[in-house]
Amino acid sequence: MIILEKTPFQEEKLLDLLKKHTKLELQMRNDIYSTYHLYPPPELSEIKTTVVYPATEKHLQKYLRQEVHLIRETREDYENVTLPFIQSQSFSVQWVYNILEKKAEADRIVHENPDPRDGFVLVPDFKWNQNQLDDLYLIALAHRRDVKCLRDLTGEHLPLLRNIAREGTEAVTKRFGVPGSQLRIYLHYQPSYYHLHVHFTALGYDAPGSSVERAHLLADVIDNLATDSSYYQKRALTFALRADEPLFKKFQEAGRA
């Protein structure tokens, strides 16, 4: 499977782009407005390319466009439908363990708190090429391996979550110069892999998965757990599933979708 993505313009290369363009084709002119096609040289139009090989059916499904439905998952739904599904799937998180054990991407680590219970590793997300801050995207991966997702979080995890919030923000500010007030810090539910992780994205970046039906602000998660340790154990949670996802079929079989 090959994924191609155009990346944002790099400010320092804009002058080159306007000067070194090989061709400028006029499309339309009206009053003070005119439009052109500009054809830049290869070195100024890099395309981010991701290869997954071998790719499973699940990898492919993730990128195909599909009808999407909301699920309002109660605690009972989680226990009866979602949890058995997660356990039956054995999603591999070997790549996470590789990072935590410095077997991969060790040179990419932006920050680490090595505490086995309340520590984490902060790395740039695959989706960010680190060339510009506009689409800044990092991931904090918890060292502990017994927390799958938001549903598992209780007051016990507050020190870990607060470390991620404080140290993660400090590290991003120090390394990339982006202040905490310009970082969107959140968890996904459902996540795409079941090892606790937290997303750090540039506030100005309309990152995929930052919409209200999937993202939960870390600050809200911390406040909710501080008020009620079992908040995420008890409450109903909304998420979207594509009609062809196996979990959606499980909810249908259970008469809950």
Next chain:
Amino acid sequence: MIILEKTPFQEEKLLDLLKKHTKLELQMRNDIYSTYHLYPPPELSEIKTTVVYPATEKHLQKYLRQEVHLIRETREDYENVTLPFIQSQSFSVQWVYNILEKKAEADRIVHENPDPRDGFVLVPDFKWNQNQLDDLYLIALAHRRDVKCLRDLTGEHLPLLRNIAREGTEAVTKRFGVPGSQLRIYLHYQPSYYHLHVHFTALGYDAPGSSVERAHLLADVIDNLATDSSYYQKRALTFALRADEPLFKKFQEAGRA
């Protein structure tokens, strides 16, 4: 003024892109995943270029990126900064009253529950031209005029909120054929006008203002209020403000931004 925009990939040129690339540079490899930079030839990486000449100050403002910052508003912030600001502004909501009183848009009403306390009017949002369901967007406006926003909501308002959730969904499904599972139903905080209203958008539509730092799912609001009538009176709420907004200046003056 020159505006440069990268355009979406054209399906029929994808093969060329993968065959004719001049260079493929490996960035990272981990397990089955690897990322590359691909440098395509000029004819496959056209950039849409718009020239406005001469450009006025107003043209520039429209495109200048404004710095945006997150505010974490405590209850005290709301009382000391936000509420006095709202009260000092006298934002006009006459256009809302015109709809509620059938003095405007009466022919556009999709559903009404006329109860003065627990009723509402459902209308298509200005932003939706009703030509296609992809960007479906409706607004439910409460009949009562004493609820400004999410902060004012308590258990007292549960009947109103539940009416909006149930009747609003039924009305959209009946009129437009979109099932409840494909509707994103939420409140904004901060809202753009201070009269209680709820957004209904197509789940597949990446509607502006549907991201986690502004949107609150109605289902979550209802559950939170049912658990704790004063949930939104007490808790901290996050929202984003542009650096040039008057409310942002108020937060700065208060030493809270």
